[in-house]
């Protein structure tokens with residue numbers, strides 16, 4: 017709908033009064049039309065980054081914010097042409113649904129007919145037909161967030177910014193709205209930055225994800241890259257579950273000796289530990305097993321079950337197993353791992369190239 | 377039933393028989409009535425009795441006109457002017473106070489600067505003064521020997537004064553109204569949801585539009601209720617007016633005059649009732665407009 021624009025942050029740091037550094041000098045490029053998700057634990061600087069992009073917050077001296085070629089560092093938010101969606105909806109309580117959605121259009125002094133047309137268009141997009149006259153406090157949380165979304169996209173902003181828009185909703189509704197927002201963003205083609213601490217949301221919505229850790233970007237990449245090739249232990253641990261196997265020794269033929277058995281991983285020489293995801297470990301008969309252990313706990317998850325297997329290492333391995341099979345505690349279990357699924361943040365994967373980026 | 381079951385056994389059986397015959401609902405009502413009794417007695421003795429006496433007294437014949445004192449207020453210029461003056465000055469004071477202190481309160485709530493706590497303390501200090509002292513302060517500023525008179529005497533050779541007129545009263549009332557508004561508005565601004573302003577700004581609203589569409593509607597209940605309180609206080613303020621001079625024609629001074637100077641009890645009573653009713657109406661109107669949170673913001 018609108019011609020999208022890229023966003024470039026250069027050396028943007030933010031130190032609050034009292035010397036609290038929320039953001040280390042940060043470089044970030046968001047391609048035009050792309051949805052970038054900022055993901056990370058509480059207090060890592062996601063909101064601060066988003067507010068610097070929006071113009072609600074200024075970077076420390078030396079930082080620069082570009083929209084396309086244009087330097088907007090000195091522009092306040094009202095001149096930046098951004099749409100924002102907040103966690104608490106931030107709807108104007110003294111206005112009806114329609115007045116809320118049309119607020120930005122009235123500010124732009126669009127002709128009445130154009131306002132009516134756009135109002136109609138966006139209410140249809142967010143599926144809120146017939147709600148125009150409602151009071152805000154007569155809406156459910158999900159409906160409120162749709163109004164907020166409609167209000168932000170009605171002005172056809174160059175950039176859409178979301179700060180945990182679904183965090184206040186229950187899980188079912190969150191899933192549904194997440195899908196709707198995803199469709200909407202693809203339909204609009206607007207450049208979007210989406211803050212969340214929910215990894216499922218990040219995976220589903222992000223063209224790329226920036227995982228943040230204490231004011232830095234720990235890794236920037238596609239959801240697949242982030243999941244399968246985490247840049248460090250922090251990212252690996254934050255995105256999904258991860259197993260860490262200590263390497264006790266190395267065989268002459270290159271096999272890695274780990275608690276409970278040994279592994280073949282020629283691409284991981286000289287490391288002190290190797291990592292793998294629970295779903296990449298296969299259960300095999302004990303006779304064919306690379307690693308052997310005992311089931312210490314099984315957690316039923318519905319579709320699957322999570323087994324905790326003690327192999328004699330520091331912490332039990334997490335393994336995903338079909339949910340119908342029963343694994344009483346103490347049962348011996350055989351496991352196998354293909355080299356492909358083993359990784360270490362400092363080493364290239366079997367299929368991948370050497371790491372292109374130096375991660376913080 | 378829990379009340380009965382906690383009694384010693386003998387009493388318990390007595391109560392049970394009682395409740396069986398009277399019925400639990402009626403018994404509850406009886407207990408509630410008994411519990412309310414002291415409050416009711418106090419209410420009747422100290423509020424209902426004197427107040428109904430006041431209302432009845434106001435209907436008696438006025439000494440000078442010979443007709444009901446209520447009618448006298450409405451038909452005699454002197455009282456009408458006093459009524460209009462009192463309502464007028466209270467209204468103007470409330471509106472001015474809300475306008476000035478509303479802006480100041482918003483500024484104070486939103487900005488941090490060195491010495492802010494001290495400034496807020498100084499601004500709210502007049503709340504600690506009784507009306508007499510406020511009147512005294514106005515005289516020191518605009519009275520015969522006041523700062524303004526001294527300055528104008530030195531500059532232009534004449535004494536400028538305002539203390540003994542309605543202007544003096546206005547300044548005095550403003551003096552004790554502003555702190556109330558400032559504290560209320562500061563509290564209301566602290567409770568405003570900041571993301572509303574940010575949302576409005578992201579949609580392109582400038583400072584003026586944000587103020588008009590978000591901030592003022594957000595603190596409107598507080599402005600209304602604090603304005604009503606200012607109005608009520610100004611309507612009944614006696615100390616300040618008395619200090620500034622008994623020649624001012626406003627209701628509280630009229631009541632005092634009729635009562636002590638002329639022993640015209642009917643008129644004093646009628647004026648009191650009128651004053652009370654107007655003030656009460658203003659307060660309840662504001663309470664309704666503000667959505668019933670008047671009590672919380674006082």
Ligand SMILES: Nc1ncnc2c1ncn2[C@@H]1O[C@H](COP(=O)(O)OP(=O)(O)OP(=O)(O)O)[C@@H](O)[C@H]1O
Nearest residue numbers: 032033036038057058059060061062063064065213
């Ligand atoms: N106005 C402020 N003044 C001082 N410190 C602040 C301010 N805003 C944020 N911070 C600090 O900056 C750091 C980053 O905050 P930020 O709000 O960006 O975190 P976040 O990643 O959005 O966290 P969350 O997931 O909890 O929202 C935090 O340590 C926070 O305490």
Ligand SMILES: [Mg+2]
Nearest residue numbers: 062063064179
């Ligand atoms: Mg945040």
